[in-house]
Amino acid sequence: MSELVSIGVLIVVSALFAMSEIAIAAARKIKLRVMADEGNRKALAVLKLQSEPGAFFAMVQIALNAIAILGGIIGEQALTPYIQDLLLLVYDGPLLDKISFVISFFMVTSLFILFADLLPKRVAIIIPEIVAMRLVSLMRVVTMAIYPFVLLFNTLTNLMLKMLKLPTEREEVVTTEDIVAMMEAGAKYGSLQQQEYQIIENVFELETRTIASAMTPRDQIIYIDVNDSSEDISQKIIEHPHNDFLVCNGSLDIILGSIESKEILRLVLKGELEQLKPTQIEKDIFYLPETLSLTEALNNFKVAPQPFSVVVNEYGTVVGIATVKDLLSGFMGDLITHHDEEQVVQRDTNSWLVEGLTVMNDVIKYLDIETFPDRNQYETIAGFMIYQLKRLPKRTDSFIYEGYKFEVLDLEGVRVEQVLITKLN
Known part of the structure; x- marks a missing residue:
């Protein structure tokens, strides 16, 4: 019975280390900084741990491997006799010991995979910040307790990374694309209004538009x-x-x-x-x-x-x-443009009427086109028409690009007034 209790304790301890590993890695720094600014000391501790994660991950791997070895030893000794007794009811041959060992090994491994790995990691990935703040103090204590081993393996890891000419620490650089992606996710799940997301995205385009x-x-x-x-x-x-x-x-x-x-x-x-x-x-x-x-x-x-x-x-x-x-x-x-001043009017699901002076960034939002050629050569849809035709357009001039037909509908002198964009089936 004591061996079975020991297996249970090892599973719980292994689950804590597995949860802390995933939670520390997945915890969002932006959310943690907000909580740290509000006076949450544990959030600040998680941020410090994320800034220098080498010792922490070394400690986690040492602990998990040690627990796995102990679990295998204790589990085989604890379950094999019970399994043998059960097998004797139906089989009493020369392979009894081997079959009992395989079954006990499979059962112990299954328990560790389910309760010490999959389940805790799923919880940690769902609520990483909460789990990280709950376990950060415990993980720091364990790291200090086995610091000589942590220092040894962490130093060896850093040496190998330097030999491979790889950085020993991850640089956290938040780009414009990261912020836009975050805003898009917020708009998708309803935490950010679509109009608010559109305004924020447009703000990042101010530097690229003249x-x-x-x-x-x-x-x-x-x-x-x-x-x-x-x-x-x-x-x-x-x-x-x-x-x-x-x-x-x-x-x-x-x-x-x-x-x-x-x-x-x-x-x-x-x-x-x-x-x-x-x-x-x-x-x-x-x-x-x-x-x-x-x-x-x-x-x-x-x-x-x-x-x-x-x-x-x-x-x-x-x-x-x-x-x-x-x-x-x-x-x-x-917000400041009247409906009668809209530059892009969607006629139906597959066609748009666009004023010639509409900037390409606004046109792209309506079309399923990844890139346009040589964007630095033009800024408006009229400029794109001239660039593609290689001359001043005439009424009804058209071309097809990426599955869309671009056609000049109206001219004012030599200036393109309106363009019809149609998605081809």
């Missing part, structure tokens, strides 16, 4: 000519109710300044809007280069708070204007 992908392009800029009559100015404000307007002399290449629409309204109500005067024009214009990323552009707006910026290329030519709202729409999406 201001040119969010600005209003040159040919869509509505400006006031300094020589416009009051009727022309009033008509532009009625048709295009913006907060601010550029004031130019003949074209966008000669910018004199800007004026607020409310200032124009004040002049209209006072009957003083015959023609704009130099004193009524704000001459301080905020310029930004088109090569800036959205992150850099937002930082510039933060340093120099302005309602909008004029975007220029390397030759100093105006290529567009951008407001803070334009930049924020790069990751806020539907």
